[in-house]
Amino acid sequence: MGFTILAEVARNADADVLVAQNVAFGIIAAIMIFSAIRVVTTSNVVHAAAFLVMVLAGAAAQFILLGAEFVAVTQVMVYIGAIVVLFLFGIMLTRAPMQGTEKFTRDNWKVGALTSVVMLAVLVFTLVDGFGEDKLPADLMPTDTRVLSDAIFSTYLVPFEVISVLLLSALIGAIVIARKD
Amino acid sequence: MLSHAWLIPLIPAISFVAILAVGKKLPRGGSEIGIASVAIIFVMSLGVAAGWIGRVNNPPVVHHDTGTEHVVEGDEHGEEAPADEHGEEPAAEDEGHAATAFEDSVSFAAAAPGSASAPAAAEGEEHHETPPVVRDITWFDNGTMQVKVGTMIDGLSTLMLVVVTLISLLVHVFSTDYVAGDRRYTHYFAFLSLFTASMLFYVVSSSTLQMIVGWELVGLCSFALIGHWWEEKPNSDAALKAFLVNRVGDIGLLCGMIVLFFAAGRTFDIIQINELANAGEIRHFLLLVGSLSLMTAVMSKSGQFILHTWLPDAMAGPTPVSALIHAATMVVAGIYMIARLYGVFFNGLSIGTSNINVMAVVGAVTLLFGGLLAFVQNDIKKVLAYSTVSQLGYMVMALGVGAWTAGIFHLFTHALFKACLFLGAGSLAHHIHSFDMKEDMGGLRKVMPKTFWTFMLGTGALVAVPPLAGFWSKDEILAGAQQLGGDGGYPLMLIMGTLGAAVTGAYMTRAIWYVFFGERRGASATHDMHENGPRITVPLMILAAGAVLAGFTNIPKTDNFALSWVPDGWTLRFEHFIEPTGAYFPGGLESFAHPEFNLVLAVVSTAVGLTGVLLAYLWYWKGLGPHGxxxxxxxxxxxxxxxxxxxxxxxxxxxxxxxATKGPIAKAANWTNQNVIDGVVNLVGTSVRKSGEFVYRYIDQGVVDGAVNASGAAADGSGEILRKAQTGKVQTYGAYLFLGAAILAAIFVIAV
Amino acid sequence: MLLNQFLILAAILFCTGVYGVISRRNGVLVLMSIELILNSVNINLVAFSAMNDSISGQVFALFVIAVAAAEVGVGLAIVLAIFRNYRTVDIDEVDLMKG
Incomplete structure (x- = not known):
C-alpha cells in the first residue's frame, strides 16, 4: 500500500521540489492513514491506543516537514507523553476487555461509514477545486521558537491566559466528575 | 523597611503553607507558627510605621516641575529574577544590586537616592509632600501595555498594616484558648494566617489588579472561616450567604475596575488613576460610572444597607474570627478601597461640592438603620454585628461628605474598640457556648470583672463618651458633615449621624443590661462562671487601652478654649501622618477642605448620644417608660x-x-391556568356543548367520527414510527448531525 | 510539496475520526477518535501556517493541543463516571433519553 502511494506521490511531484520530502511525506501519510483506520476498526482497545500513537507520531513528523519543530516536539510530549498514557489509564481503570470478546462496533456503523465517505468526497472535491496545485514555499525553514513564544506572549496573550484558565477548570472539573462520593 | 513591605504579606502566606504542611505534628497544632509569623509582621509593620513617620518628617526632595511620573528603570526590571510563588517579589539575591535602583523607581522622578537621609530641604514650605514609596515589578508585558505588581506604602497603608497585624496578633493569642481542643484547630490557624496574608496583600497593593486579587482572597478566607464549623447547617449556610452576597458586589468591583482601567488609558496603577482623576483628565461621566460600580462592591463587602444581610449571619463563625474579619479587617476592605481610590470617588461623585451624594446617603442610611436593627437582637454577637454595620455606615458617610481623615480615623478607632467588644463577647460565651443575652446571660459583672471593665471601656468608646476613642472620631465625622461639601454642608447626613449616636447609645446600654446586670439566667446560672485565663483577658486589656487612648492621636487643632491649650505638636498627628499628600490625593483640590472642631456640635452630639444611654438606662434599670x-x-x-x-x-x-425562579412563577402559571384558561375553556365548552348536542346527532356520528378516528390512528402510527428515531443514543444523533452537515455541504458545493 | 497533500491527509484523518466517533461503542475509543479529529485540524493549521508564512497557525495548533489535553481529562472522567454507574463503558447502554 505504501509503495503505491509513494509511486503516486513521486509521479505528481514537481521536479524542482526535493523528492525526499515527498517520499517522506508519502511514507508517513500511508502509515498514518493505515493506523487511523486501525484505530477505528480494531477490536482490541490497547491496540487502538498503540495505533493512535502511530498516528500522533506521524502528525509530529509532518509538522517537522512543515518546519514547525516546536509544535512537533509539543505534539510528542503532550500527546504521546501524556494523553496516550491517560488513555491507557482509562482503559485499565474501566477494565475494558483486552480481547475481542465484546462487540466494539455499533450496529449502525454503516451510517457512520456513509457519513464519512460523503464527507470525505465533499472535502476532497472542495480542496482540489480550491487549492489545486498550490505549492508550499520551496525554502521552508524551521520556525524560530523565539518568534513563536513572542507571538504567544504578546499578540495571543489573552487567548493564552484563557487556555490556562480552561486547563485549570478542566482539572477541577475532571476531579469533581470522577471522584467517588 | 518601607520598600521591603512585600515581606509582610509573604510571611503569613508562608506560615499558612507551613501550618497546613506540618501543623498537626507540632505540639501546639500549628498555632505557634501562626503566632510567631504574625508577631514578626507586627514588629515589621511598626518598623514600616517608624520609617513612614521619619519620611513625613524629612520628606525627600521633590522636583515639582517633573511632575509625578514614575522613573521606570527598564533594565533593572528586565534583569530581575522571575517572581516567586506570589509573583510579586524578586529573588532575594537580587536585593543587593537592585536596592539602589529601586530607591530611584521608588520615589518620584529625580528623587535623591537614599531618600531617608535627604536633608529636610522642604523645611520652609507649609505644605510639603511626602510621596508614597512604590516598589513594583513588571508582571507581564504584552507589548502594548505593562501590567505591574508591587507594594505602595503611604500613610494609609501603613496605618492598615499596623491595625491588621495588631488585631490579628491579639486574635491569634485569644484563639489559642478560645478554640482549644477544636476538631480543626490546625486548619483554623492556617486560615487565620491566610486571611491575614490576603488582607495585608490587599492593603499594600499598588495596582487595582492586585486589589481585586486581594479582595477575592479576603472573601474566600472569610468563607472558609465563617463556615469553620460547617457540620451545622446554619453555619455553612451563613458562609455561603456571605460568599454569594459578596459575589453581587464583586460584579460591581470588576465593572468599576475595568471602567477605570480604560478611562485612565489602560493602566492599573492606583497612583496614576488617582492623579488623572484629580487632574480632570478623565471624563466626569466615566468617573461617575466607575465610582457607582465600585460603590456596589463597597456595599457588599463593607455591609452597607441592602447588601449588609450577610454580615450578621456571618456571626456563625468562631468569635475571634468575627473580631478579626467582621470588625477590624475584612469589612473595612471596602472602606479602604474608597480611601485608596479617593481621587476617583471624590471627583466622580462631586463630593467636595455637593450637598448630597450616593456614598453619603448609603452611609447615612446604613448607620441609622443598622443601629435600629441592633436594638432588637437577642444575640450579643448580632448586636455587635449590626453595630459594626452602623459604624461602617459612619465611615462611608464620612468619606462621602469628604471628611477623608475622619473616616479613616474612625476606621482606626473602631477597629480597636470593636475588636475589644467582639473578643469580650467571646470571653463571655467561652464557658456557656451561647450568645443569647436574654436567655443565657445576665449578672456577669461580678464573676467576670476583667471582661466587664474592658467591655465597658469598649462600649464607652463606641457610644462616643469623651474622651474615649470613639468620641474624637465620631465628632470629626459629624463636623465634616456639617462643614464640608457645597454651601450648607450635608445637613441630612448631620441629622442622621447625630440620631445614630443616640441609637448607638441605646442599644449598647441595652446589651450591657442584659449581659452584665440583673439576675443570672439560663446556662450562665447553671454553669460555674469564672474569669477566663490571661490568653483571653490580656488581649482584651490591650484593646481596651487602645479604645481609651487611640482618640488622642488626632486631637483637633483649634482656637476654641476647650482644646486650645493642647500644644501644636500634639494635635492632628493622625492627619499629619496618615493623610496622603501629592497629586494622587484630592487634598490639593480647591474643593477639598478639612472640618474645623466645633464645640457646640461636639457637645450636642455627645448629649444626644448620652440621651440614648440615659433613656435605655431608665428603661432597663429603673423600669420607666411605656413598657409593653x-x-x-x-x-x-x-x-x-x-x-x-x-x-x-x-x-x-x-x-x-x-x-421567583421556582415558586411564584409556577404559581402564577397555575393561577393563569386555573382562572384564565379554564374560564375561557369552560365558557367555550358550555356554549359549544349546546350546539354540539345538535350537531352530534346528525353530522358527528356519521361523517366526522370516521375522519377523526382515522387521523388519530395516523398520528399514533407516525408517532410510533418516529419514536424509533429517538433512541437516546448520542452517537446516533451525532451520525444524523454529521450526515446532515455533509449532505448540506455537498449541496452547496454542487449548487454554488 | 503541494499544500493539498497535507490538506487531503487531514481530510482523511478527519473522516476516519468521524467514522470512529459515530460507530464505536467503547467510550475510550470514542475519545481516541476525537483525538484523530483534533489532530487533523492541527495538520491543517500548521500547513496553512507554512503556506502563508504566518506564525498564527502554529500558535493555534499549540492551543488546540492544550484544549485536547483538557478534553481528554474531562472526557475520561466522564467515562469513569459512566463506568461506575453502569459497570460498562458501552455508550449504547447509556440511553436515558430514549423516547
Missing amino acids: LTDRNRFARGGYKILENKYGLDVLYVDWIAG
Whole structure:
C-alpha cells in the first residue's frame, strides 16, 4: 500500500521540489492513514491506543516537514507523553476487555461509514477545486521558537491566559466528575 | 523597611503553607507558627510605621516641575529574577544590586537616592509632600501595555498594616484558648494566617489588579472561616450567604475596575488613576460610572444597607474570627478601597461640592438603620454585628461628605474598640457556648470583672463618651458633615449621624443590661462562671487601652478654649501622618477642605448620644417608660416586627428574588391556568356543548367520527414510527448531525 | 510539496475520526477518535501556517493541543463516571433519553 502511494506521490511531484520530502511525506501519510483506520476498526482497545500513537507520531513528523519543530516536539510530549498514557489509564481503570470478546462496533456503523465517505468526497472535491496545485514555499525553514513564544506572549496573550484558565477548570472539573462520593 | 513591605504579606502566606504542611505534628497544632509569623509582621509593620513617620518628617526632595511620573528603570526590571510563588517579589539575591535602583523607581522622578537621609530641604514650605514609596515589578508585558505588581506604602497603608497585624496578633493569642481542643484547630490557624496574608496583600497593593486579587482572597478566607464549623447547617449556610452576597458586589468591583482601567488609558496603577482623576483628565461621566460600580462592591463587602444581610449571619463563625474579619479587617476592605481610590470617588461623585451624594446617603442610611436593627437582637454577637454595620455606615458617610481623615480615623478607632467588644463577647460565651443575652446571660459583672471593665471601656468608646476613642472620631465625622461639601454642608447626613449616636447609645446600654446586670439566667446560672485565663483577658486589656487612648492621636487643632491649650505638636498627628499628600490625593483640590472642631456640635452630639444611654438606662434599670408598648400599640408593634424581620430584606432576597425562579412563577402559571384558561375553556365548552348536542346527532356520528378516528390512528402510527428515531443514543444523533452537515455541504458545493 | 497533500491527509484523518466517533461503542475509543479529529485540524493549521508564512497557525495548533489535553481529562472522567454507574463503558447502554 505504501509503495503505491509513494509511486503516486513521486509521479505528481514537481521536479524542482526535493523528492525526499515527498517520499517522506508519502511514507508517513500511508502509515498514518493505515493506523487511523486501525484505530477505528480494531477490536482490541490497547491496540487502538498503540495505533493512535502511530498516528500522533506521524502528525509530529509532518509538522517537522512543515518546519514547525516546536509544535512537533509539543505534539510528542503532550500527546504521546501524556494523553496516550491517560488513555491507557482509562482503559485499565474501566477494565475494558483486552480481547475481542465484546462487540466494539455499533450496529449502525454503516451510517457512520456513509457519513464519512460523503464527507470525505465533499472535502476532497472542495480542496482540489480550491487549492489545486498550490505549492508550499520551496525554502521552508524551521520556525524560530523565539518568534513563536513572542507571538504567544504578546499578540495571543489573552487567548493564552484563557487556555490556562480552561486547563485549570478542566482539572477541577475532571476531579469533581470522577471522584467517588 | 518601607520598600521591603512585600515581606509582610509573604510571611503569613508562608506560615499558612507551613501550618497546613506540618501543623498537626507540632505540639501546639500549628498555632505557634501562626503566632510567631504574625508577631514578626507586627514588629515589621511598626518598623514600616517608624520609617513612614521619619519620611513625613524629612520628606525627600521633590522636583515639582517633573511632575509625578514614575522613573521606570527598564533594565533593572528586565534583569530581575522571575517572581516567586506570589509573583510579586524578586529573588532575594537580587536585593543587593537592585536596592539602589529601586530607591530611584521608588520615589518620584529625580528623587535623591537614599531618600531617608535627604536633608529636610522642604523645611520652609507649609505644605510639603511626602510621596508614597512604590516598589513594583513588571508582571507581564504584552507589548502594548505593562501590567505591574508591587507594594505602595503611604500613610494609609501603613496605618492598615499596623491595625491588621495588631488585631490579628491579639486574635491569634485569644484563639489559642478560645478554640482549644477544636476538631480543626490546625486548619483554623492556617486560615487565620491566610486571611491575614490576603488582607495585608490587599492593603499594600499598588495596582487595582492586585486589589481585586486581594479582595477575592479576603472573601474566600472569610468563607472558609465563617463556615469553620460547617457540620451545622446554619453555619455553612451563613458562609455561603456571605460568599454569594459578596459575589453581587464583586460584579460591581470588576465593572468599576475595568471602567477605570480604560478611562485612565489602560493602566492599573492606583497612583496614576488617582492623579488623572484629580487632574480632570478623565471624563466626569466615566468617573461617575466607575465610582457607582465600585460603590456596589463597597456595599457588599463593607455591609452597607441592602447588601449588609450577610454580615450578621456571618456571626456563625468562631468569635475571634468575627473580631478579626467582621470588625477590624475584612469589612473595612471596602472602606479602604474608597480611601485608596479617593481621587476617583471624590471627583466622580462631586463630593467636595455637593450637598448630597450616593456614598453619603448609603452611609447615612446604613448607620441609622443598622443601629435600629441592633436594638432588637437577642444575640450579643448580632448586636455587635449590626453595630459594626452602623459604624461602617459612619465611615462611608464620612468619606462621602469628604471628611477623608475622619473616616479613616474612625476606621482606626473602631477597629480597636470593636475588636475589644467582639473578643469580650467571646470571653463571655467561652464557658456557656451561647450568645443569647436574654436567655443565657445576665449578672456577669461580678464573676467576670476583667471582661466587664474592658467591655465597658469598649462600649464607652463606641457610644462616643469623651474622651474615649470613639468620641474624637465620631465628632470629626459629624463636623465634616456639617462643614464640608457645597454651601450648607450635608445637613441630612448631620441629622442622621447625630440620631445614630443616640441609637448607638441605646442599644449598647441595652446589651450591657442584659449581659452584665440583673439576675443570672439560663446556662450562665447553671454553669460555674469564672474569669477566663490571661490568653483571653490580656488581649482584651490591650484593646481596651487602645479604645481609651487611640482618640488622642488626632486631637483637633483649634482656637476654641476647650482644646486650645493642647500644644501644636500634639494635635492632628493622625492627619499629619496618615493623610496622603501629592497629586494622587484630592487634598490639593480647591474643593477639598478639612472640618474645623466645633464645640457646640461636639457637645450636642455627645448629649444626644448620652440621651440614648440615659433613656435605655431608665428603661432597663429603673423600669420607666411605656413598657409593653409593643403589645398595646399597633404601630409600635409594627415597627418592632419590621426590625425583627430585618426590613424584610432576607425575605426579599430568598423568597422573592431567588424563589421567583421556582415558586411564584409556577404559581402564577397555575393561577393563569386555573382562572384564565379554564374560564375561557369552560365558557367555550358550555356554549359549544349546546350546539354540539345538535350537531352530534346528525353530522358527528356519521361523517366526522370516521375522519377523526382515522387521523388519530395516523398520528399514533407516525408517532410510533418516529419514536424509533429517538433512541437516546448520542452517537446516533451525532451520525444524523454529521450526515446532515455533509449532505448540506455537498449541496452547496454542487449548487454554488 | 503541494499544500493539498497535507490538506487531503487531514481530510482523511478527519473522516476516519468521524467514522470512529459515530460507530464505536467503547467510550475510550470514542475519545481516541476525537483525538484523530483534533489532530487533523492541527495538520491543517500548521500547513496553512507554512503556506502563508504566518506564525498564527502554529500558535493555534499549540492551543488546540492544550484544549485536547483538557478534553481528554474531562472526557475520561466522564467515562469513569459512566463506568461506575453502569459497570460498562458501552455508550449504547447509556440511553436515558430514549423516547
